[in-house]
Amino acid sequence: MITVHHLNNSRSQRVLWLLEELELPYEIVHYQRDPKTMLAPRELRQVHPLGKSPVVTVDGLTLAESGAILETLTERYGQGRLAPPAGSDAAVRYRYWLHYAEGSAMPPLLLKLVFDQLEKAKMPFFARPIARGISAKAKAAFIQPQLSQHLNFMEAELAGRDWFAGDAFTAADIQMSFPVEAAKARAGLNERRPHLMGWLARVQARPAYRRALERGGPYQLIG
Numbered sequence: 001m002i003t004v005h006h007l008n009n010s011r012s013q014r015v016l017w018l019l020e021e022l023e024l025p026y027e028i029v030h031y032q033r034d035p036k037t038m039l040a041p042r043e044l045r046q047v048h049p050l051g052k053s054p055v056v057t058v059d060g061l062t063l064a065e066s067g068a069i070l071e072t073l074t075e076r077y078g079q080g081r082l083a084p085p086a087g088s089d090a091a092v093r094y095r096y097w098l099h100y101a102e103g104s105a106m107p108p109l110l111l112k113l114v115f116d117q118l119e120k121a122k123m124p125f126f127a128r129p130i131a132r133g134i135s136a137k138a139k140a141a142f143i144q145p146q147l148s149q150h151l152n153f154m155e156a157e158l159a160g161r162d163w164f165a166g167d168a169f170t171a172a173d174i175q176m177s178f179p180v181e182a183a184k185a186r187a188g189l190n191e192r193r194p195h196l197m198g199w200l201a202r203v204q205a206r207p208a209y210r211r212a213l214e215r216g217g218p219y220q221l222i223g
């Protein structure tokens with residue numbers, strides 16, 4: 001049996017979506033973020049020492065790290081679905097995007113989230129202008145240029161093909177949904193990048209994506 005340890009508003013939404021695409025039976029154990037810190041509850045550390053979401057257990061084996069989970073489940077249960085044929089160019093791109101999502105796209109998005117929160121955090125009034133100044137500098141000098149570079153890169157890649165790995169929808173598109181949704185929610189992704197927006201509309205229209213939302217519960221992307 002596949003069990004998904006699902007934290008609300010989190011990357012585990014992608015795992016539910018993959019399982020819906022593969023039409024596999026699974027059960028969900030729900031966890032709620034602390035409303036103040038947004039961190040996962042401590043119980044999740046009983047499943048995996050880092051206590052991050054997603055974590056999946058499959059017949060006694062514990063899997064963590066969303067890219068690794070998607071790759072493992074696709075390999076084990078996909079029967080050729082959602083992954084390009086081994087040895088093809090699409091397979092090389094598939095592996096690249098599976099890693100890129102968390103390894104390269106998420107870090108600047110996470111920095112943006114952290115600095116946005118810093119600006120809103122409670123602090124003595126005299127500290128606020130200092131905090132805002134530091135945040136503005138970090139965003140202007142590093143975060144915004146990085147975000148633009150990544151978004152331009154993804155936009156250019158999708159100009160030549162419908163899906164990240166090639167002509168067919170794969171688990172790499174599922175993995176890429178989180179950074180692209182986060183970029184739309186908080187990093188200025190909009191209609192000025194029509195290929196990325198078109199891709200997002202296509203993935204969000206998939207019946208399995210909608211079913212995963214129904215099973216996972218309310219999903220308001222916060223990163």
Ligand SMILES: N[C@@H](CCC(=O)N[C@@H](CS)C(=O)NCC(=O)O)C(=O)O
Pocket residue numbers: 007009010011012038039040041051052053054064065066067102223
């Ligand atoms: N790179 C990891 C990131 C895992 C991660 O940071 N998950 C977030 C949810 S989106 C989390 O568990 N946050 C709550 C916490 O850190 O306590 C992955 O892709 O699985």
